[in-house]
Amino acid sequence: MENNEYSVGLDIGTTKIVTIVGRRNEHGKIEILGVGKAKSLGVHKGIVNNISQTISSIKSAVEQAQNSAGVKIHKVTVGIAGKHIRSLQHSDYIMRDHPEEYITEDDIEKLKDQVKKLVMLPGEEIIHVLPQDYKVDSEGEIQEPVGMHGKRLEANFHVVVGQMGSIRNIARCVREAGLEMEALTLEPLASSEAVLTKEEKEAGVAIVDIGGGTTDIAIFKDNIIRHTCVIPYGGGIITDDIKEGCSIIEKHAEQLKVKFGSAVPDLEKDSTFVTIPGLHGRNDKEISLKTLAQIVNARVEEILEMVNTELKAYGAFEQKKKLIAGIVLTGGGSNLRHLRQLANYTTGLDSRIGFANEYVANDKNQQLKGPEYATSIGLLMESLKIRDKKPYEAELQKQVEAKIAEKEDKIEPQISEELTVEIEKGHRELAKKVRPTFGESILNKVKKFFEEVE
Numbered sequence: 001m002e003n004n005e006y007s008v009g010l011d012i013g014t015t016k017i018v019t020i021v022g023r024r025n026e027h028g029k030i031e032i033l034g035v036g037k038a039k040s041l042g043v044h045k046g047i048v049n050n051i052s053q054t055i056s057s058i059k060s061a062v063e064q065a066q067n068s069a070g071v072k073i074h075k076v077t078v079g080i081a082g083k084h085i086r087s088l089q090h091s092d093y094i095m096r097d098h099p100e101e102y103i104t105e106d107d108i109e110k111l112k113d114q115v116k117k118l119v120m121l122p123g124e125e126i127i128h129v130l131p132q133d134y135k136v137d138s139e140g141e142i143q144e145p146v147g148m149h150g151k152r153l154e155a156n157f158h159v160v161v162g163q164m165g166s167i168r169n170i171a172r173c174v175r176e177a178g179l180e181m182e183a184l185t186l187e188p189l190a191s192s193e194a195v196l197t198k199e200e201k202e203a204g205v206a207i208v209d210i211g212g213g214t215t216d217i218a219i220f221k222d223n224i225i226r227h228t229c230v231i232p233y234g235g236g237i238i239t240d241d242i243k244e245g246c247s248i249i250e251k252h253a254e255q256l257k258v259k260f261g262s263a264v265p266d267l268e269k270d271s272t273f274v275t276i277p278g279l280h281g282r283n284d285k286e287i288s289l290k291t292l293a294q295i296v297n298a299r300v301e302e303i304l305e306m307v308n309t310e311l312k313a314y315g316a317f318e319q320k321k322k323l324i325a326g327i328v329l330t331g332g333g334s335n336l337r338h339l340r341q342l343a344n345y346t347t348g349l350d351s352r353i354g355f356a357n358e359y360v361a362n363d364k365n366q367q368l369k370g371p372e373y374a375t376s377i378g379l380l381m382e383s384l385k386i387r388d389k390k391p392y393e394a395e396l397q398k399q400v401e402a403k404i405a406e407k408e409d410k411i412e413p414q415i416s417e418e419l420t421v422e423i424e425k426g427h428r429e430l431a432k433k434v435r436p437t438f439g440e441s442i443l444n445k446v447k448k449f450f451e452e453v454e
Contacts, residue, residue, distance in 0.1 A: 034069025
């Protein structure tokens with residue numbers, strides 16, 4: 001199979017590293033060709049803290065995916081999260097030199113470039129600038145200003161900021177694992193691609209992705225990303241609490257959490273116990289499921305309170321910013337029993353569990369049904385978007401070149417000005433259609449850094 005016939009998503013998580021190989025079928029659905037999964041060694045709370053162990057885990061997951069798909073993996077779309085990611089709102093404007101001419105993509109890029117010059121904290125760098133709405137002269141709440149006339153172009157931006165050191169560490173791990181990065185994508189945005197509907201994004205929704213080391217949040221309203229953040233707690237800290245509270249080893253604590261854990265103690269009976277085998281000839285240990293639920297509940301409530309704080313910071317409880325579609329819980333941590341009920345109670349918003357297999361055509365054995373695969377499938381979808389765009393780019397480039405060639409064949413001195421305008425228009429259209437995706441823009445920054453180092 002040719003390399004351009006399939007795409008690959010690589011999720012470098014705190015507890016696991018997942019590689020998914022897939023392609024788009026004739027009905028537009030995703031056909032999974034292979035999956036690889038390895039225990040994540042060297043990643044703590046979404047941040048790489050051991051390069052060699054992370055490289056080894058990536059290689060293991062990629063090798064499994066290659067064997068099950070029967071293809072050789074070269075390019076991957078990679079997710080990035082971690083407690084270093086934060087976002088802020090910013091408004092900026094430019095004064096156009098020629099207000100009689102209509103606004104183009106060049107004007108919007110000029111405005112974005114101005115925002116990218118904002119001074120950040122030491123070691124931080126702006127990863128991406130996402131326009132939310134525009135204002136042209138005195139007219140506000142404009143979604144698409146291209147083609148309009150005006151002197152002053154203003155916009156509200158969602159600015160995503162992170163530590164470039166963390167991004168470079170991920171880039172190095174992927175590169176030394178023998179892979180090429182096609183794009184880097186914020187994990188909450190990837191998860192939202194896989195589990196949210198267009199109607200939910202329009203109505204207002206918060207996706208809460210509870211992973212092993214972090215809880216990622218992305219808020220959408222009117223189909224626009226409004227807020228992103230990463231809480232440095234996830235399912236792993238619940239396991240640690242069970243280990244300490246019940247005085248058992250981590251392996252047994254994780255099994256207890258997955259099989260018997262509950263977020264609501266009142267729904268558990270006092271008389272129900274589970275037996276844990278003793279270590280090296282010691283007596284077995286009996287643990288009450290109600291006690292287990294109380295330990296789990298304390299930590300989950302803390303995480304949900306942090307989520308609530310972020311929702312309030314955005315203004316989700318104001319009438320204009322109300323999240324009509326509520327919350328979508330996803331990630332491995334959302335498998336916890338009764339979590340949805342606790343989330344409803346804590347936040348006052350309706351919630352559901354987000355499953356990632358809605359866009360998958362061939363998941364007959366329900367292997368990818370679990371919400372823990374939401375980010376992986378979202379990264380695969382981002383990669384497929386990039387692949388789908390390339391044939392269109394080539395075709396558009398051909399059309400522009402053909403138009404230019406046709407003009408050149410019939411060129412006369414008096415129409416040279418008309419030709420210049422036509423060529424500029426063609427290039428503007430091409431630039432508009434083939435603007436880099438979010439992930440590609442981050443990747444270009446990383447590539448530039450490595451070129452400067454070399």
